[in-house]
Amino acid sequence: MIWNTFLLALREIRRNLLRSFLTILGIVIGVGAVITMVTLGNGATRSISDQVASLGSNLLMVRPGQRIGPGGSAGAPMFKVADVQAIAAQVSGVKAVAPETRKAVSVVVGARNWSSVATGSTRDYFTAAGWTLNGGRIFTEAEERGGKAVCVIGATLQRELFGGGDPLGESMRVADFSCQVIGVLAAKGQSAFGSDQDDTIVMPIRTVQRRLTGDQDVRTLLVSASDGNATNAVKARVETLLRERRKIGANEDDNFNVLDTKQIAQTLSTTTRIMTTLLGAVAAVSLLVGGIGIMNIMLVSVTERTREIGIRLAIGALEHEVLLQFLIEAVVLSSLGGLIGVALATGASIGLSSLMSIPYLFDPAINLLSFGISALIGVVFGFFPARRAARLDPIDALRHE
């Protein structure tokens, strides 16, 4: 009986193809919009957390000053290399700690020149910041101690200065000294804040301090917590140690701040997730409107087919059988809309995510949920017209013109 009713409903839909299509358009758009919004939102969230993760896993960034940004460090003393050694020696749960001192430089190779940033650090920098090598080697301890002019360059420099060719062993002019390229970093891509992470030159910190900055300051400490250690526990220990070393009294505020990249990632993800939910909710309203469209058409259909209902009742159809017929018709209609919406959303999501260069993440939950809701809308909005049909008086219905 249910199967027959289902076939009957399909036949009814086929009879009025254009009208059926217009009826379900609202559902198609609603389901399509909800799935597309949520899929794109998930992709954006993933993209952001990937980018933050590329800064280094479990990374804490320590900077002098009370807040981040220009002028934030005014008055606060810079770190020294000794701070790095102290953290490495005294704080537990640290995988790697590295100083970072940066200086904007112009780099020349032959006829090509490029503006980049030179980063001075130690061998641990590559671990802490999550860099891997694409070729060559990082500097040795001897080179680090001696402040040798050796550098490991990012993929952007390899492309811009060496035309993508092999730069190992070549020399490049950095500011006013010559530096030998000993390694190339694997590309990381854009950072979460939109800057090119691969536009970088890494040298021993002593080299940068001597030849570029001319002081002993360390601008940033990178602390990488070892796996299994909560970053906020490590953060607290680093803070305690640094307060001690910088002789900050119990009632005084820190004159440095520790940034947890995981926290940034979480904050950014939460923001995108809220946006996704909002957009999805707006799209869901069109699903509701689509449901009302279905109710309207089903009411028209019941009026139009009054005589048919009369015939069915006269030859012995029970009330609930007529109800079921119209209900199934509404559910088949709305589910069909849901299916088309899912297909449309898949196409739109794949296209748009490649356009926005975010990953396409198929989310089975939202697809199933949206489809389920479209079917549910058929039940809810089809029930009233179906009940009206089922309660018709057969004599009146047969007389209906």
Next chain:
Amino acid sequence: MNTMIDTPEALIRLAGITKVYGSGPAAFQALRGVDLSVQAGEFVAVMGPSGSGKSTVMNILGCLDTPTSGSYEFQGVHVETMDRNQRALLRRHFLGFVFQGFNLLGRTSALENVELPLLYRGEPVARRHAAARAALAQVGLDGWEDHTPAELSGGQQQRVAIARAIVTNPAVLLADEPTGNLDSQRSREIMALLSELNRQRGITILMVTHEPEMAAYAHRQVHFVDGRVDRDSRTPVAEVGA
């Protein structure tokens, strides 16, 4: 057949049936106490001027309507106390309907129209198709199974409707002016078909008509006037069509 009329096992027995539409001063009494017994195998023509109550009594006999008072026994079972669904089930299993306006489902093939009552009985598809084909063959529509009502003449449509009514082997076939929309040639063909069904398959037929020529095909004519049975006469079988 005449010997059966006086047996107590009447197929249908109406006693003191009244029907009032509306209430208060606007009330209209359509039936004023109808007593009627029909034996299995009878072919009864129900006649009378419009407003005489013949359509109302047919609706009650067809279990589409309930009487205001009185009793209606169908095969000894009281129908007047049944609810909507019970009456629907009674229609499904014991009654077949033929209407003046054919009342076929549009844009639906003859075969699908005929198998509709079997669908509600939950018959499997193979049995449905076989029974529907047999019914269509019986009404002379062999080879017309796939035609929709729009592709059939009025006479053919009424044949499809008759096939739909008999496909379930009903105890009673109720026909409401079955020839009302047909010319006289088609009307005679339809009446011949009904007579044949009555004679060969023993289907009891109750037919409303206002044409004496059509009523003459029946063995018994019941005349209604002012909501009462005015005259109840029998035609000997031999005289049919004379």
